[in-house]
Amino acid sequence: MDGGEILLAFSLMAILFSIWALLAGVRKRSTRLLQYGEWGVYFYFLMLLFSSMLLLSHLLSKDYSYIYVYKHTNSFLPLIYTVSAFWAGKEGSILLWALFIATANIFVLSEKKDALTASTLSISGMFLAILNVFLLTTSNPFIRTVAKSEGFGLNPLLRTFEMVIHPPTVFIAYAGFLIPFAMVVSGAFLGREWREKAIVRSVKYSFFSWIFLGFGIFIGAYWAYKTLGWGGFWGWDPVENASLMPWLTSTAFIHSIMLRKRKIFDGLSFFLIVATFSLVIFASVVTRGGFINSVHAFGEGEEGIILFILMIGFIILSVFAYFKNYEKQAMKFNLSINRETAIILFLIVTLMLLIAVLAGTVTPVFTNTSPEREYYESIMVFCEFLILLILGICIRISWRRDDELIEKMRVPFIIMILAFLSTLALTKNAIISIFAGVSAFTFLNHFIAITIKKKRDLRVYGAFLVHIGVIILFAGSIGVWDYSEHISTSIALNETLQAGDYTLVPVKVDGVEKRDCFTVFVEIEVYKNGELLSTLKPGLTEYMIINPNRIVSDVAIASYYMEDVYVSITGFSSDFSRAGIEVFINRLTILVWVGMALITAGGVCSYLSLRKD
């Protein structure tokens, strides 16, 4: 057995021991058993930490006798990508996930030591145990082979800074969402007095994970835009959808806790937490299971099936816990013109969006067909419209029956019409104009609400920032989807290509050779009104060490305020005299990034105030 495997075997034993000790300790009310269980948690954390450090040291020393090191590094790889090779493959990423879960468990332990903590740690321990079993069997990063003199190298697409930070960010979220799940299920099992405590205590963890997942999606979208060369930031691929879905349910959860006074929403908050973690497991099924035909599903294996069964098991466990401890509530909504109704409507739209994304994602499994991007985009545009409208009203409407609503909405409504008409005159694009109107309406309502609000704290500012971020993000998405231009053609040196207001002139074809790759690029001058704005160098890079040889497109983007000139080369004729070229004039893309950044920043603000309470 390898040293790493021994550490992992110890950690598995410690996990199983701590699950037993914690559960038995709660049942027998034995502080001694609970103490043992606690030591188990510290012990497996250390074992997972040491095995991670060991894998990292193998990567850094480029020890190609380990298959994992051989497959993901080579001797030319810069230090930063040698470190990120840790999470470039499924073995390393499962180890990382396990390490983060163990770390989260330490945080839970440091907060409060009671029956809820003990039972939470035993449930999260069960999931961790499964990952640990994977690490010893199907996803063992410590398998050795005959020593090779050179490694395979890191997937060229991952050699970007975004892909250094994206996977850990997402895994922090995926580990974090396990805690609220384990907490509320524990709460339901422990009895009524714990149920409410569990939901309250879990909010912090959900919120923390929500921020990280959102930020991870942001980085992923930015990477896709810069790297993949198809001109967009979101392709509605199953892998992308899989990360969006738990974000939607956790967004719904964060808003559902505002309705806690209403009995019916006790159960709703519970199920939103359960759904969030189930969708996290589903995401890992999609990315490694291989039973959804994704254009970039990574590898196949039995783990997907096991995780899928586990997900079903967890859902059954939660439903059982629910019926054991929650009173049956009749589905009766007492609607009135107030904020509660607005929040309920928001939750319905969010859940409908979730259903639409889920339906699209699983369609290939059941029907041998797959939905096109138009499906998602048309539903998303409709939902964006509804969400903006609800958001604009929600922020101004009072909690009690609001008879002055029409009065309050008069000015924002007039502004909405004005914004709509002026944008229509300017762009002649109906969808863009409708969105300009609704965005102005919602933005103005937020502005008024923050000005007249008496109690302004970090939490309030955070929520406002997130909402403003959403408005800006939606505006950007509409720009990219409905207000951009795309040209796909071929071009020779010194020919000109007109794209929007820009004239593109390729002036030079050249090559650069590096140690493990060769790049052919086209130097393209970009003119607007006869003035040279910039020179772009899109190209194709062929990586030679990897077999079969792999060609990666090097996208070049020039941003001018609200417009991106996005150029990717699709190929060359055999004598390199002509190049296939795709040019996208993407409008408002910058708003997508600004919106996502504001959502993250607002989340952090609100989280900081949450910690103070």
Place this chain on the structure above:
Amino acid sequence: MGNNQGTIILGVFATAFLIYIGYNLLANISPYTPVSELLELESAYNVQVNGTIENTTVLENNTSIFYLTDGKSKVKVIYDGYLHNQDGLKVVVVGDYKNGTLYAYQILNKCHTEYETGGE
């Protein structure tokens, strides 16, 4: 508003939404077709075909001709664009099939199986 009225309104809203989603889904799906099944058809529109690229010929007018094989059968594909040195690559070809030829309008790369990415 009475209790039930609220429930009914929300129910109608949710149901209408679901119908809208279902309608949209049906209007925007394209089928996956294996190469052998494609060859049996007279013509097919907006199909997605999985396979491996073989014997690429690149013409000077921005057109590539290649064969897509699933190991058993193969189909001729014409694509507007240069496919430089892509033989052996696993792809999903999206296009229309008529007169024994698949006219591709999109070629999606499948990640090489040796390449598992972490994270997403």
